[in-house]
Amino acid sequence: MRAPDSGLPLQFEHTRVEAGNRRILDIEALTIASGAPTAVVGPNGSGKTTLLRIGMGLLKPTAGRVTWGGRENAAATRRAFLFQRPVMLMRSAASNIDYALASADVPRAVRKRKISELLALVGLSDFEARPARHLSGGEQQRLALARALARDPELLLLDEPTASLDPAAAKAVEDILREVAGRGIKIVVTTHDLGTARRLAGDVVLLHRGRVIEHTLSGIFFTQPKTEEARRFQAGDLLI
Amino acid sequence: MRKLKHAFVIGATALALALSQNVVAQDKSIIVASTTSTVDSGLFGHLLPLFKAKTGIDVRVVSQGTGQALDTGRRGDADVVFVHARSQEEKFVADGFGVKRSAVMYNDFVLIGPKSDPAKVKGSKDITAALVKIRNAGAPFISRGDKSGTHAAELNLWKIAGVDIAKDKGPWYRDIGQGMGAALNTASASNAYVLADRGTWLSFKNRGDLIISVEGDKRLFNQYGVMLVNPAKHAHVKKDLGQSFIDWLISPAGQKAIADYKVGGEQLFFPNATVPGA
């Protein structure tokens, strides 16, 4: 057995998405490499979610290329996605993770151990047998995170993971993400919360009207933004 | 996915078990296509336990109109046909669908009508005169209209009475296309005349205002015959079991059992297997 080919970097080349005659995404070139988390920021409707879905392979671009580790048709086995409003299967918390493990072809024998590990990682060990839909919003978000991690991803894409959470719950999620990133999993997270981006990200992509306005290291983005849009966005002006 | 597979396996197994269960019970049984009159009158309920006790054979009776019962035999869906329309029976045998027709018993038809008797036929012994009066009075009349033995007998009586019913029928003549019971229910509900076999009439419970208007005419005689479906046409016919049922029906024991069946103290069917030409 040889190690599977890496799905990184994630590269977009002349990638366009159109709905009718409206252009939702238009990316000349964007490379997301392994390393610290990448934050994709921008106002609502700037194309963040669309970018993320294409990065997962859930959506095919209208034109252009997307490659994972240089390959266009790479299997999505080591990619995982966390939706903004994750849907829990109508099963227990443990079964939700078990389902993800099974769908990633994890052998039955090791699943029990993995479930405990993942539940512990997201701090839900006590909720193992609880119906997933009976958990609170923050708990569901963390369970969804555990479910995504069950796929043993090298690339984890998260769509506004803290948007609908109160600060305490958001912090819990961010802590887990930091822990996950520390294990070498590449995180790409969309957020309109600059605080999240500042706390988590190694690099930042600013999207506006479907275009990449700026892609730079987090330290540079927040101290010496190159573009007018980035300055205004950080100043809290309404980018329209 | 595995769960679904399990469900399929369990379901399929249960199904196989369920469906195989009644194979065993099918061992010694025959299917008899007969008429509503023999079933609805309760005759078979009386005869079959006696026959079963003697031979161990289960007789499964499907009750249909005579025409339909003969069709069932023609298709090979029954082993024995037991009906009452002599000319059709003879044709059935002549066409090679039946082996041999044996006369079994007779009863008679009666003309049923409302107590109020709008056509003034009550007490008559002349069925054709009564039918003509009904036609002339335009009194409601229910016809089976289902190609049954009773329907055939009714059409034949109109013909003898000189009435071309196909031409003469008006709103008073209601062709319902259903069994004897349904015809009696309809007559009861609409105070109409109807031709019925005596057996069904005697065991019919929803009479309302209906009474017997005409009886005793020789032309109301109703002969039953029985035939084995021809194994040469349908190889699966249970020849031996079917024949033993026929043999029993026309044996002294079977004939006595038929004579013994009474409803409200009245004998319904009269065995005549030994009468030549019946």
Place this chain on the structure above:
Amino acid sequence: MNMPASVCIFSEELTYAVTNAIKFRGVEIVFLSAFWMLITGDPALYRIIGLSLYVSLTATLIAALVGLPLGALLALKEFRGRIAAVVFVNALMGMPPVVVGLAVFLLLSRSGPLGSLGILFTPRAMIIAQAILITPIIAALARQTLADLWVQYRDELAAMNVSTAGSVATLLWDGRFSLLTALLAGFGRACAEVGAVIVVGGNIDGFTRTMTTAIALETSKGDLPLAIGLGAVLLVIVIAINAIAWAIRRTGERLAGAA
């Protein structure tokens, strides 16, 4: 196995006598005749009830094995002509039982293509006819239920790379309590129909006589009180089964956190 017919005739007449004796006290009392048979443990009646349940439950099981996956596929698989297929399956819900019965009859008749099976006028023929009758009902109702669930699940399952077959299984499992309604609708229809079973079963006493064909027979014998009484017994049985199923659904949903 077979009870002497004299027993049923006796009890039938007894029932009739009882019914007649109490008739004048009010129409509602006619129901008592059939319940009287139920209480006194009339073996013929119990055999009829048993056969009705056996035939209809088996038919429901078969129809579920076909109809549920079919409904799930119609809910989640996008293919050309899907809308036409959905319309077609929905339309089949309105199939007249007699037509189904007739088709199965012609199929199973000794002169028909499957005549060599020799199962016309047996409970098996009735099961086949009812299964065909209610498969579209179960499939159509399952599709409706599962389409709603699929809207929720589609993205998550896609992100988990779940195959079509896996998605079907997931929908069926997670929707199992809601699907009970579809099964009950199918079972109810199977239990209530008379047109198909009377044609393919032949209403043979002690062998293929069900509640509904017995009701048809008693009606044709003019014993309307007994027919109505049998109808009431059928209704009570169906209500009981529905109540049990709903209890299962409520409890199950609560425990699984589906509600």
